[in-house]
Amino acid sequence: xxxxxxxTVAAGLLYGLGLGGFVDGIVxxxxxxxxxxxxxxxDYPVTTVAGLEVNTMADGFFHLVTWVFVLAGSLxxxxxxxxxxxxxSWSFHAGLVLAGWGVFNLVEGIVDHHxxxxxxxxxxxxxxxxxxxxxxxxxxxxxxVGLLLHRRGRRGLTAGAPGVRWPG
Numbered sequence: 001x002x003x004x005x006x007x008t009v010a011a012g013l014l015y016g017l018g019l020g021g022f023v024d025g026i027v028x029x030x031x032x033x034x035x036x037x038x039x040x041x042x043d044y045p046v047t048t049v050a051g052l053e054v055n056t057m058a059d060g061f062f063h064l065v066t067w068v069f070v071l072a073g074s075l076x077x078x079x080x081x082x083x084x085x086x087x088x089s090w091s092f093h094a095g096l097v098l099a100g101w102g103v104f105n106l107v108e109g110i111v112d113h114h115x116x117x118x119x120x121x122x123x124x125x126x127x128x129x130x131x132x133x134x135x136x137x138x139x140x141x142x143x144x145v146g147l148l149l150h151r152r153g154r155r156g157l158t159a160g161a162p163g164v165r166w167p168g
Contacts, residue, residue, distance in 0.1 A: 006157050007088035008080040009096060011073045016100015016146070018069030023101070024108065025066065028121065029059050035119040037062050037112075046123075092153025098146030105139025 028034050036055035038044045045051040081087065088096075112118050113132040120128035121135045 005083070005085045006154075007086050007092055008076060011076040011080060012088065012093045012096025012150070013100040013103070014069050014073030014076060016097040016102075017104045018066045018071075018073060018100075019097065020101030020104035020142075021062065021066030021069065021108070024104070025059060025063050029062075033124075034121060035123040038118045039123045040117060040119045086157070089153045089156055091149050092157070095146045095148070095150025095153055098142050099150060100146070102139045102142030102144075102146055105135055105142065109136045109139060 029036055036046060036052075037058035039046050039055055043051075044054040046055055109121075109132060113120050113128075113135070121131035122128045125131065
C-alpha cells in the first residue's frame with residue numbers, strides 16, 4: 001500500500017487570497033468606508049453620485065474576484081480529498097491562509113496604492129503614505145507568520161504524525 005500524498009498547498013493559499021480580499025473589501029470599503037477601488041481617481045470622486053456608482057461597481061468586481069479565489073480554494077480542497085490526499089492539520093492550513101492573505105495585501109498594496117495610485121488605505125486623510133506602508137508591513141508580517149505556522153504543520157507530516165483522511 002502506498003502512503004497517502006501530503007495535503008495540497010494551493011487550497012490554503014487560494015483561501016487566504018480570497019478571504020484577505022473579503023476582509024479588505026468588507027472592513028475598509030464598506031464598514032469603515034476609508035476607500036473604494038478607484039476612490040483616488042479624480043474622474044470618480046466619492047462625493048458625487050456618479051463617482052460613488054463607479055466606485056461601488058468597481059468594489060463589486062473586486063468582491064467577485066475574491067469570491068472566485070474562495071471558490072477555487074474550495075474546489076481544490078474537494079479535488080485533493082477525492083484524490084486521496086491527506087487533510088491538512090490546522091497549522092498547515094491556517095499558515096497557508098495567513099500567508100495567502102499577506103500575499104494579497106502585498107500585491108494589492110503595491111499595485112493599487114503605489115503603482116496605479118487608484119486608492120490608498122485611507123483616502124480620507126491628508127497624508128495616506130504611512131497607512132499604505134503599514135498595510136504593506138501587515139502583509140509582510142502575515143506572510144512570515146503564516147509560513148512559520150505552515151512549516152510547523154509540515155514538520156508534523158514529515159515526522160510521521162498520523163494524517164487525517166476525509167471520510168468518503
